[in-house]
Amino acid sequence: MGVERQKKQGQQELAFMGAEKSETRKAAREGTETPIAEQGTESPTRSTELMEGICERENLIKAWKQVKGNKGSPGIDGMRVEEAGVYLKEHWPAIREELLQGRYKPQPVKRVEIPKAGGGKRKLGIPTVVDRIIQQAVAQVLEQEWDPTFSEHSYGFRPRRSAHQAVEQAQEYIREGYAIVVDIDLERFFDRVNHDVMMGRVARRVGDKRVLKLIRGFLESGVMEDGLARATEAGVPQGGPLSPLLSNLLLDELDKELERRGLRYCRYADDANVYVKSERAGKRVMESLKKYLARKLKLQVNEEKSGVGAAKERKFLGFTIIEEGGEPKRSISGRSLERFKERVREITGRSRGISLEDMVAELSKYVRGWRGYYGFCETPRVLRDLDKWIRHRLRCMVWKSWRRGRTRYKKLRQRGIGEKLAAMTAGSSHGPWRASRGEAMHKALPIAYFRRLGLAELALRLV
DSSP, X not given: OHHHXXXXXXXXXXXXXXXXXXXXXXXXXXXXXXXXXXXXXXXXXXXTTHHHHHTOHHHHHHHHHHHHHHOOOOOTTOOOHHHHHHHHHHHHHHHHHHHHHTXXXXXXXXXXXXXXXXXXXXXXXXXXXXXXXXXXXXXXXXXXXXXXXXXXXXXXXXXXXXXXXXXHHHHHHHHTTOOEEEEEEBTTHXXXXXXXXXXXXXXXXXXXXXXXXXXXXXXXXXEEETTEEEOOSXXXXXXSTTHHHHHHHHHHHHHHHHHHTTOEEEEETTXXXXXXXXXXXXXXXXXXXXXXXXXXXXXXXOTTTOEEEEGGGOOBTTEEEEEETTEEEEEEOHHHHHHHHHHHHHHTOGXXXXXXXXXXXXXXXXXXXXXXXXXXOSOHHHHHHHHHHHHHHHHHXXXXXXXXXXXXXXXXXXXXXXXXXXXXXXXXXXXXXXXXXXXXXXXXXOHHHHHHHTOOOSSOOOO
16 A cells, blocks of 8 residues: 555656647647758757757656756755645746747756865856756756767766776776876856857757757856856856756867876866876976866866875875885875765764764764775775774763763773773773773773764675
8 A cells, every 4th residue: 555655756766757648749740841850860969859859748757757856955045845846837838848948947046055075165066956857857867868979988877887987987088108197177167158059069069949049058057146146157057957968068178178188087077187108298298278168168276185196195086096015006195085084073073962873973974984985995904993983982981971980990890990900001091092992991892882873884894
C-alpha cells in the first residue's frame, strides 16, 4: 500500500506537465511547418523546433525530478521546491505557452554568498524553482547533443566524468616525463563571461530563435541583492542548472586550441593544467595562453593563483602529485589538509555544548564525505595520521570537559587506569593538548572506544 500511495503522489505532482505526450507535441507544433519527426538528419540543436523538444513531457518530468532531488534554496519569490508542484499544476499551461511563443521572461536570481575553500566569498545566483526546472529541461536537451563533441580532456560537469579521472590523467602525464605544470586559474570566470561571446558560441549550435532568446534571458535576468534588483552585463550565474553546460561550451574553444597545439592538458571547469617537460616551455605556454584567452574569449588569468612549477609544487582539484619510490603518487594538497582540520576543529569545539555522541555523529558524517573524495589519494600514511589527530582532538575535548583534578582522577580510575598513573596524570601541570596525548588517556579512551561510538575512520580497516 505504501508503494501505491507514493506512486499516486508522484503522478499528482507531475500532473502539471500534461497527461499525454502527443497532446503536448500537437499544441507545441501549432503554427509550425514541419513536424520534428520529418526533419530528416538535421541536428536537433540546429532545428527551429528545439523548444518543442524541451517542452516534451518526458523531458520535463526528468527535469522536475532532478530539481526536486537537488532541493536547494528558494529564489526571489520565496517558493520552496516542495511547494512548486501545486503552483505548477495551475500555472504550467500558461508558462509552457510562453515558452513555445518565445515570450517567457526569467526572473532575477537571488544573490547568495558562501565561503570559498581558499578564503573569501563565492557569489551564487539562485534562480526561482520554476526557472531552475526550465533551465534543467534546456540543459538536458542541449547536453545530449553537445557533450559528445566536447574534448576528452574536459572532466568537469559532464556525465560519466569526474575530478578523479582528471587527476589520474594528470598523474599519467607526469609519469611520461611531463612534470612541469602550467597551472591556469581563470579570474572570476563565472562573473566575467562576456554575454555576446557566449551567445555567439551558442548560436553556432542552436537554430531555434526562441531558445536563443531564452538562454540570453537567463544570462541577463539580473540579480536581487539586499532587496534591490540590478541588471547583469556579464557572467554566468553559479547556481543555475544551465550554467555548467554553458561554461563547458565556451571553454571547449580553449580545449580545441590546446589540442591544436598538441599540448597535454586536463581541464575541470575553469581550472586547467597543461603539462610540459621544461620550465622554459611552461612559461612560454603560459604567456601565449594569457593572450589567447584575453583576445579570443575575453577572459583573464588569475595571476595570484596561476603559475608554472614542478608537479609537487602545484595542486590540482585538491591533490598534488609527489614522487615516491621513483613513481608519481597522488597525495592530498597542504591546503586541503588545512581546510579539513579547520572544519574538524569547528565540529569538536567544546563550547558547542553538545554530547560526545552527537559530536562524533556529526564528525563522522563529515569524515565519510571527505573520505569519499580524498580517499582517492595514494598516501595512506597521511590518512592514518589524520585519524590519530582526530582521536587526539576528541581526547583533548574530553579532558577539558572533566575540568578539575579530582574529576579527572575519578574518571580515569573508572576507566581502569591504575591509581598511580591516574594521580600523576590528573595532577599534571601540562596543558590539555599534551595531557591528552599521555598513556593514561590513550588507555582510558582507546581506539576501540571511539569505534564503539561510531567514529568514522579515514584509513579504512581491512576486514
